[in-house]
Amino acid sequence: xxxxxxxxxxxxxxxxxxxxxxxxxxxxxxxxxxxxxxxxxxxxxxxxxxxxxxxxxxxxxxxxxxxxxxxxxxxxxxxxxxxxxxxxxxxxxxxxxxxxxxxxxxxxxxxxxxxxxxxxxxxxxxxxxxxxxxxxxxxxxxxxxxxxxxxxxxxxxxxxxxxxxxxxxxxxxxxxx
Numbered sequence: 001x002x003x004x005x006x007x008x009x010x011x012x013x014x015x016x017x018x019x020x021x022x023x024x025x026x027x028x029x030x031x032x033x034x035x036x037x038x039x040x041x042x043x044x045x046x047x048x049x050x051x052x053x054x055x056x057x058x059x060x061x062x063x064x065x066x067x068x069x070x071x072x073x074x075x076x077x078x079x080x081x082x083x084x085x086x087x088x089x090x091x092x093x094x095x096x097x098x099x100x101x102x103x104x105x106x107x108x109x110x111x112x113x114x115x116x117x118x119x120x121x122x123x124x125x126x127x128x129x130x131x132x133x134x135x136x137x138x139x140x141x142x143x144x145x146x147x148x149x150x151x152x153x154x155x156x157x158x159x160x161x162x163x164x165x166x167x168x169x170x171x172x173x174x175x176x177x
């Protein structure tokens with residue numbers, strides 16, 4: 001996993017291609033493959049912890065590739081939940097301005113803009129929502145901390161974010177009266 005530290009973007013891109021082809025799910029059923037998979041998941045969790053550190057400004061391409069890979073391979077959701085929720089709060093831009101400022105940033109941001117990054121984060125959370133710990137922690141963020149209202153207020157204009165957020169709410173089985 002040294003390549004993941006020295007060349008994360010290229011390595012994550014290659015791993016995403018392998019995951020899309022099914023080699024990271026069914027192709028590692030033997031003992032040696034299982035050990036490699038454990039090493040891979042530990043390295044991915046370390047990288048996620050590193051990019052989730054509020055003192056770091058992560059490379060957006062690396063973060064999106066990491067989230068895509070984590071979405072396609074099963075990992076320990078209990079360990080991932082705090083970092084993913086931290087990133088959702090950080091990149092949701094809930095404290096910065098209003099929807100108009102988010103639209104302006106979106107126009108200037110290019111393909112790796114805040115809206116796409118935020119939707120990628122929500123998609124990654126959605127892939128782990130079947131785990132009780134992830135569901136519980138993210139439901140607390142959405143309901144008790146007002147995360148769902150903040151998402152709607154800030155991102156209601158962006159179809160990618162709203163589509164993923166709506167799917168997440170449905171998948172969690174949340175009901176509002």
